[in-house]
Amino acid sequence: FHDDPPGKRRQFDDHTSAGVGRDRMDEVKHLAAGGRRIEFTWHGPGPDVAPTLVFLHDGIGCAATWRDFPAALTGETGCGALVYSRAGYGGSDPVALPRPLTYMHDEGFFALPELLDAAGVRQAFLVGHSDGGSIALLHASTPRSLPRVRGLLLEAPHVFCEEISVRSIEKARDEYLHTDLRAKLERYHGGNVDCAFWGWNRAWLDPGFLAWNIEHCLPAITVPVLVAQGTDDPYGTLRQVEAIERQCGGPVRRCILERCGHSPHREQRERTLSTMAAFVRELRET
Secondary structure, three states: OOOOOOOOOOOOOOOOOOOOOOOOOOEEEEEEEEEEEEEEEOOOOOOOOOOOOEEEEOOOOOOOHOOOOOHHHHHHHHHHHEEEOOOOOOOOOOOOOOOOOOOOHOOOOHHHHHHHHHHHOOOOEEEEHHHHHHHHHHOOHHOOOOOEEEEEEEEOOOOEEOHHHHHHHHHHHHHHOOOHHHHHHHHHHHHHHHHHHHHHHHHHHHHHHHOOHHHHHHHHOOOOOOEEEEEOOOOOOHHHHHHHHHOOOOOEEEEOOOOOOOOOHHHHHHHHHHHHHHHHHHHHOO
């Protein structure tokens, strides 16, 4: 598993240094965004020094489930990295359940830009895994994302609901109820474990979610996009990549990984790391 811009003031709790833009921070801290307390870590240079890699976790992930990948990508690119847990996950504030079926739209359109403002992020590369990839796409389709967002680095994103996804999420529900999956996730989410799991699982298994589709947002995305997809992903197929390639308004580059499932940054770490790092370096030079 998994210096502030004009007119903006970053709001951090008592456990957070006000020097986020200047000092290396890789311990867990919190900031206030959208009326909620959000858990985050920061790696590498601050947003006043270099662009920021913003890590958006999957549907049952959090900041900690990225493990050391953000720090490694920071080292390869010279960017800073903001790694956070969305509300309802990890050590962030909980949310009310059930989540609305528009929860990814709500994150991409409202919660993410508020977080970026609160953290003082000036230039961003969004690194999104699964649900996080969909949220990155949704945000990049809005005028509010420009000119801050310079590119998207996506792992196994969804732009529509597939039957394979539903079957795998049904299996995850059974494992959560009858195996040690809940205990494993509790190590990352603590008291948020049920909020994190059921908020994701029940939304995807709602019959109304079969109609979930964000393809109409893709033409508005003009920044470069990198999509990494495993051929053995139990949660999605290459149809997702093909839809993004066909419909995005900007250039799309694919990275198809054989013998890889849903988490390229763990299952094929070195290739994923090198591909993402090269993509960021290329964009920084343009």
